[in-house]
Amino acid sequence: MNGTTKHKDGNGPQQTDLRHFDLRRLIALVTKESYQALRDPSTLLIAFVLPVVLLLLFAYAVSLDAKDVRVGVVLESPGAAAQELAAAFAGTKFLDAHFAHDRREVADQLVSGDLRGYVVIPQDFEQRLAQRGSEPLVQIVTDGSYPNTANYVENYARGVVQSWRAGLDVGAPAQAVMLEPRYWFNPELESRRALIPGAIAIVMTIIGTMLTALVVAREWERGTMEAVLSTPASVAEILIGKLLPYFVLGMLSTLGAAALAVFVFGVPMRGSLAALLLLSAVFMVPALGQGLLISSLARNQFLAAQIALFTGFLPAFMLSGFLYEIDAMPAPIRAITRAVPARYFVDSLKTVFLAGDIWAVFLPNLAAMAAIGGLFFVIAKRATRKNLE
Amino acid sequence: MLTSAFSFTRLRAQFIKEVLSVLRDPRSRMVVFVPPILQLLVFAFAATLEVRNVDIAVYNQDAGRWSHELVQRLDSARFITHVRHVDSQRLLHEMIDRGEVIAALAIPVDFSRTIAAGDSGRAQVLVDGRRSNSGQITVAYLSTIAADVGAEVVPDAQAPTPVVVRHWFNPNLVYRWFIVPGLTGILALFSALLITSLSIARERELDTFDQLLVSPTSTPEIIVSKSLPALAIGTLLGLFMISAGVFLFGIPFTGSFALLLASLVLFILSVVGIGLMISAVSMTQQQAILGAFAIGVPAVLMSGFATPVENMPLVLQWLAQAIPLTHFLIIVEGSFLKAMPPGDILASLWPLALIALATLTMATVFVRGRLQ
Numbered sequence: 085m086n087g088t089t090k091h092k093d094g095n096g097p098q099q100t101d102l103r104h105f106d107l108r109r110l111i112a113l114v115t116k117e118s119y120q121a122l123r124d125p126s127t128l129l130i131a132f133v134l135p136v137v138l139l140l141l142f143a144y145a146v147s148l149d150a151k152d153v154r155v156g157v158v159l160e161s162p163g164a165a166a167q168e169l170a171a172a173f174a175g176t177k178f179l180d181a182h183f184a185h186d187r188r189e190v191a192d193q194l195v196s197g198d199l200r201g202y203v204v205i206p207q208d209f210e211q212r213l214a215q216r217g218s219e220p221l222v223q224i225v226t227d228g229s230y231p232n233t234a235n236y237v238e239n240y241a242r243g244v245v246q247s248w249r250a251g252l253d254v255g256a257p258a259q260a261v262m263l264e265p266r267y268w269f270n271p272e273l274e275s276r277r278a279l280i281p282g283a284i285a286i287v288m289t290i291i292g293t294m295l296t297a298l299v300v301a302r303e304w305e306r307g308t309m310e311a312v313l314s315t316p317a318s319v320a321e322i323l324i325g326k327l328l329p330y331f332v333l334g335m336l337s338t339l340g341a342a343a344l345a346v347f348v349f350g351v352p353m354r355g356s357l358a359a360l361l362l363l364s365a366v367f368m369v370p371a372l373g374q375g376l377l378i379s380s381l382a383r384n385q386f387l388a389a390q391i392a393l394f395t396g397f398l399p400a401f402m403l404s405g406f407l408y409e410i411d412a413m414p415a416p417i418r419a420i421t422r423a424v425p426a427r428y429f430v431d432s433l434k435t436v437f438l439a440g441d442i443w444a445v446f447l448p449n450l451a452a453m454a455a456i457g458g459l460f461f462v463i464a465k466r467a468t469r470k471n472l473e
Numbered sequence: 474m475l476t477s478a479f480s481f482t483r484l485r486a487q488f489i490k491e492v493l494s495v496l497r498d499p500r501s502r503m504v505v506f507v508p509p510i511l512q513l514l515v516f517a518f519a520a521t522l523e524v525r526n527v528d529i530a531v532y533n534q535d536a537g538r539w540s541h542e543l544v545q546r547l548d549s550a551r552f553i554t555h556v557r558h559v560d561s562q563r564l565l566h567e568m569i570d571r572g573e574v575i576a577a578l579a580i581p582v583d584f585s586r587t588i589a590a591g592d593s594g595r596a597q598v599l600v601d602g603r604r605s606n607s608g609q610i611t612v613a614y615l616s617t618i619a620a621d622v623g624a625e626v627v628p629d630a631q632a633p634t635p636v637v638v639r640h641w642f643n644p645n646l647v648y649r650w651f652i653v654p655g656l657t658g659i660l661a662l663f664s665a666l667l668i669t670s671l672s673i674a675r676e677r678e679l680d681t682f683d684q685l686l687v688s689p690t691s692t693p694e695i696i697v698s699k700s701l702p703a704l705a706i707g708t709l710l711g712l713f714m715i716s717a718g719v720f721l722f723g724i725p726f727t728g729s730f731a732l733l734l735a736s737l738v739l740f741i742l743s744v745v746g747i748g749l750m751i752s753a754v755s756m757t758q759q760q761a762i763l764g765a766f767a768i769g770v771p772a773v774l775m776s777g778f779a780t781p782v783e784n785m786p787l788v789l790q791w792l793a794q795a796i797p798l799t800h801f802l803i804i805v806e807g808s809f810l811k812a813m814p815p816g817d818i819l820a821s822l823w824p825l826a827l828i829a830l831a832t833l834t835m836a837t838v839f840v841r842g843r844l845q
Contacts, residue, residue, distance in 0.1 A: 124757070124759065124760065125760070126755075126757075126759055126760040126763040126764060127763075129763060129764070129767055130763045130766070130767065133767070134766075134767050134770070137767075137771055138770065138771070138774075141771055141774045141775065141789075142774075144785065144786055144789060145774055145775050145780075145785045145786075145789050146774055146779050146780050147780055147784050147785070151784065152783070152784075153783070154783065194641060195807070195811050195812075195813060195814070195817060196813075196817040196820070197803055197807070197817075200781075200783075220636055220637040221636060222636055222637075223636075223637050223638075223639070224636060224637065224638045224639070225638075225639050225640075225641055226638070226639070226640050226641065227640075227641060227642065228640035228641050228642045228643030228644060228646055228650075228810070229641075229642045229643055229650070229651060229806050229807070229809075229810040229811055230651060230781060230806075231522070231640075231643060231646040231647070231648050231650075231651050232522050232648075232780075233781055234640050234643075234646055235646065238638050238640075239613065241636075242636055242638075245636055260539075260588055260593060260594065260622070260623035260624075260626035260627055261539070261543065261588070261593070261594050261596070261619040261620070261622045261623040261626070262593045262594065262595045262596070262619070263578075263595075263596055263597075263598050263612070263615055263616055263619050264595055264596070264597050264598065265598045265600055265612045266597065266598065266599055266600065267600045267602040267605070267608060268569060268599055268600065268601060268602050269601065269602040269603050270602025270603065270605050271602065273602065273605050273608075273609065274605070275605050275606060277602075277605070278602070278603055278604065278605045278606075290766070294762075294763075294766065295763070298758075298759045298762060298763070299759070302757075302758070302759060382500070384498070384500075384501075385671075385758040385759065385762065386495075386501060386667070386671050386675070386758070387498075387500055387501055387504055389667060389671075389762040390504040390505070390508065390667060391504060391508070393508075393663060393667070393766075394504075394508035394509070394511075394512055395508075397766075397770075398512055398516075402515075402516050402519050402520055403515070403516075403519055407520075407779060408519060408520050408521060408522065409521070409522070409523075409524060409604065409606075409607045411524070411525060411526045411527050411575075411607075412521050412522075412523050412524055412525040412526065412607075413518060413519050413521065414518050417515060417518050417519050420515065421519075431572065434603040435572070435603065438602065438603050439570060439603060442570050442571060444567075444570070444571045445570075445571055445572055
């Protein structure tokens with residue numbers, strides 16, 4: 085980092101000499117920044133309390149496995165077969181069946197959101213069953229305004245009708261082609277096992293990008309950045325001094341979150357701790373780089389917070405493949421996701437927790453994170469220099 | 474100190490000052506309006522729980538007719554981009570490990586022979602459980618394809634149980650129709666929360682709060698003047714995004730616009746109250762922003778946007794009732810798609826009003842505490 089030598093005005097050769105890398109000065113800077121970081125309760129809130137809250141929420145509140153979905157069952161037919169089918173609906177654990185005799189009643193509840201769907205067993209159900217023909221047996225109506233839940237309601241309700249009917253004619257031939265699915269890495273199909281590792285990436289983005297952007301932006305806003313830059317300390321020392329405490333904080337927070345995931349939420353840890361640490365450490369490069377870049381562009385805490393929110397946190401949430409599948413996005417948006425460092429980290433985290441040390445997954449991801457991080461730092465350095473001119 | 478009455482002139486002056494403090498800087502102006510709108514455009518297309526453009530690996534050991542038929546149908550399936558053929562079980566495993574394919578089919582040697590003999594031909598499907606939700610959807614798609622092949626084997630036997638399915642409000646289950654109204658609430662929430670939580674904290678950090686203390690302003694005036702800019706900006710953003718939903722994304726708007734507008738205002742007001750509370754307890758802007766974050770993120774997660782509230786444990790369901798976004802989401806989704814009658818809207822509107830009242834009252838108490 086000898087960029088400072090290019091400044092002619094006021095920088096004598098003597099001062100240029102002073103601006104070499106000095107370990108003692110660096111230690112002093114790191115100590116000062118660490119005190120500053122730890123003195124503020126909000127830093128600790130973000131680094132240690134928020135991760136616990138987030139992990140708890142991803143473990144218990146955000147569940148993609150719908151269960152006990154409230155559906156109405158309108159039983160219009162008094163026949164025995166209809167009663168049996170209704171009983172089958174009452175028996176399934178995936179649906180929480182509420183019985184009614186009138187369609188209008190449940191239709192209103194669908195609008196108000198009390199029910200997510202309903203099944204109509206029509207008045208002439210027994211006749212239709214006897215005809216074995218084209219007339220539909222039952223009608224399934226879902227609340228399409230929640231598409232994911234609507235899909236669940238459709239599939240579960242179909243399943244109930246199908247297995248009820250299979251129970252009727254025992255002699256029916258088996259299906260000609262059967263698929264035997266086996267879910268690797270997550271045989272119980274608990275969505276939390278896939279979500280919690282991804283949540284760690286969100287936490288690291290908040291600490292790395294958000295916190296750094298704020299801290300450095302405050303220095304610019306108050307003008308203390310210029311003051312620090314005018315000391316004999318080199319730009320590299322100052323930046324390392326600023327970033328190192330947040331790097332350590334991020335790593336500690338990751339370790340804490342990983343321990344919580346494994347020991348409290350029962351997420352398996354099939355890869356090695358070394359791989360997890362390496363991945364996290366490399367992810368901190370683009371995360372911190374982005375924070376630094378935002379702060380040197382914004383130089384004001386409000387702006388920095390807004391930019392960090394909209395370019396750091398929300399993309400990590402929506403575009404990283406953590407909650408929404410990247411493959412299913414349209415091509416231009418898939419291209420945007422390639423610039424989101426969290427994308428590579430989420431992919432690696434899911435693998436290190438659920439699958440194991442698969443370097444064929446890690447290496448390209450590590451390279452991508454390092455490249456994006458390097459780019460951020462180069463631009464941030466340029467922006468910093470420009471701010472001083 | 475607090476005896477001075479409510480003065481309209483003073484209020485107007487303060488309001489102008491507060492608006493300027495947010496919008497004076499052209500970069501701030503941009504950052505308040507542009508990113509939320511860009512995010513809406515990007516996320517509307519990004520947030521989908523469907524499965525598309527995936528690769529499937531096939532290890533076909535069978536040379537017979539039925540495996541050929543199955544593979545051909547996979548090739549022409551629209552959700553699959555490539556069917557990757559491999560010639561060993563080990564390669565199949567590796568492709569799953571590396572995440573190159575979401576699922577891998579292993580068709581045994583005797584597949585066609587078994588089917589010809591009248592038995593079930595069984596094919597094993599390995600699924601990447603790291604993508605648990607998409608994996609399940611993929612298996613459902615694959616099962617449909619398998620059933621189609623099966624229907625060709627025995628054309629007349631076991632017709633599928635006739636069931637009619639109708640998806641109300643959103644017949645084709647377009648995910649965007651759900652996401653865009655929801656994002657309106659989330660993006661407006663974050664904007665309003667950040668703007669208000671910074672308002673008092675900025676004054677404190679810049680030491681101008683003391684000046685406010687010695688001025689004749691009363692607490693209600695401070696609260697009102699600090700609330701109005703965020704209320705105006707949040708409501709404008711919300712309205713803009715609602716119209717983008719209608720005119721840009723073509724989402725049917727079937728409900729009452731007036732009621733939605735009233736709900737939006739109440740929703741932003743309750744968020745403003747939360748923001749002011751955060752601002753009153755924060756010593757610095759950093760604390761205010763991080764506090765807003767620590768409240769905003771869990772609130773969004775529990776609001777029913779990511780997954781329905783009724784899937785949550787009971788305690789969290791109760792807690793979710795205290796989050797303004799939960800109620801606003803019901804109203805905004807209902808107003809767009811469900812033609813929600815006023816009675817149902819009111820059922821979610823009065824909790825919003827209650828929350829707004831509670832948060833604004835508490836904000837007043839907090840700010841008054843700071844003044845003394």
